[in-house]
Amino acid sequence: MRFFMITTDHLCGRIWFRDGDDFRAAMNYVAIVAVLAGVKIVAFVLMSNHVHFVVACGDEARARAFIDRFKGKYGLYFWHKYHVQGLLRSNNVDIRPLTAQDEGLERAIAYVQMNPVAAGLCQHASLYPWGSGNVFFNLNPEKGRAVKDCSVRTLRSILHCREKVPSSFVLRDDGVLLPYSYISVSFVENLFRSSKRYNFFLATSSKARARLEKDAAPVFLDKNVLAAAIDLCRSLFDRNDLSGLSRKQLVTLLEQLRYRFGSNIEQLVRITGIPYPEMSELLEEL
Numbered sequence: 001m002r003f004f005m006i007t008t009d010h011l012c013g014r015i016w017f018r019d020g021d022d023f024r025a026a027m028n029y030v031a032i033v034a035v036l037a038g039v040k041i042v043a044f045v046l047m048s049n050h051v052h053f054v055v056a057c058g059d060e061a062r063a064r065a066f067i068d069r070f071k072g073k074y075g076l077y078f079w080h081k082y083h084v085q086g087l088l089r090s091n092n093v094d095i096r097p098l099t100a101q102d103e104g105l106e107r108a109i110a111y112v113q114m115n116p117v118a119a120g121l122c123q124h125a126s127l128y129p130w131g132s133g134n135v136f137f138n139l140n141p142e143k144g145r146a147v148k149d150c151s152v153r154t155l156r157s158i159l160h161c162r163e164k165v166p167s168s169f170v171l172r173d174d175g176v177l178l179p180y181s182y183i184s185v186s187f188v189e190n191l192f193r194s195s196k197r198y199n200f201f202l203a204t205s206s207k208a209r210a211r212l213e214k215d216a217a218p219v220f221l222d223k224n225v226l227a228a229a230i231d232l233c234r235s236l237f238d239r240n241d242l243s244g245l246s247r248k249q250l251v252t253l254l255e256q257l258r259y260r261f262g263s264n265i266e267q268l269v270r271i272t273g274i275p276y277p278e279m280s281e282l283l284e285e286l
Contacts, residue, residue, distance in 0.1 A: 002098075003042065005052070005112075006054075006094070008092070011091050014087060014228075015231055016078075017048055017130075024175055031179075031181075033073060038057065043109045043131075048228065071088040071091065075089070110202050114207035125202055126138065144173065147167055229257060237249050254282055255286050265283060
């Protein structure tokens with residue numbers, strides 16, 4: 001078995017996931033497509049406009065088949081929901097082989113887990129819900145119901161697919177297949193050997209260093225955040241731009257941008273044109 005890091009380019013001008021239902025659908029596709037493609041998920045994270053995976057499989061072709069099939073399934077879901085075709089067609093993918101020597105695998109896992117922390121979305125990898133961040137060294141894993149206890153019709157409705165799911169998988173109350181039920185938690189924990197060593201790799205990863213060096217500055221370019229803001233205006237408020245939004249709608253939009261991109265007040269002022277004092281008042285309402 002070999003290991004690979006799979007990374008998609010940041011999607012410019014669009015976001016992969018517009019709401020919680022989109023994230024939940026994609027979380028389930030990770031588990032389902034991994035089974036279909038014959039790969040083992042080691043770690044992963046779903047960000048607003050890109051995704052990262054560490055997978056174990058026989059060769060790079062199988063890793064490529066996994067990500068292509070994942071993009072295809074999610075793209076079809078997105079088309080049905082938003083009537084947008086070809087969302088991920090031009091979204092390039094980088095696949096790199098990893099080695100367990102020289103701690104390369106540990107560093108890759110830490111890099112993936114620290115993405116939301118580097119983006120300012122949470123304080124620790126375990127607090128981000130859309131990935132494998134809360135799976136490892138967790139003494140109180142989330143509870144759920146076994147897939148085998150659900151009817152076929154219920155599963156198809158929840159998972160947005162017709163493929164069979166292994167009976168050992170576990171569903172969270174909100175319909176997400178819990179990552180610990182398809183990730184080899186014991187393998188990763190044995191790899192790191194202890195929670196202390198695991199947290200050391202998180203804290204010293206390149207993503208953690210980048211966060212400290214930027215001193216909480218935005219990770220995403222203004223033009224990409226602006227494009228995402230317009231996309232959110234369309235999906236949330238059925239408007240083509242920020243003009244005409246009510247105060248409540250503006251607060252909702254700002255909350256989404258802060259959560260998804262870690263935008264600070266300076267970036268939000270730049271992309272919206274809202275004066276600093278007014279922006280400060282709006283952010284106090286979040």
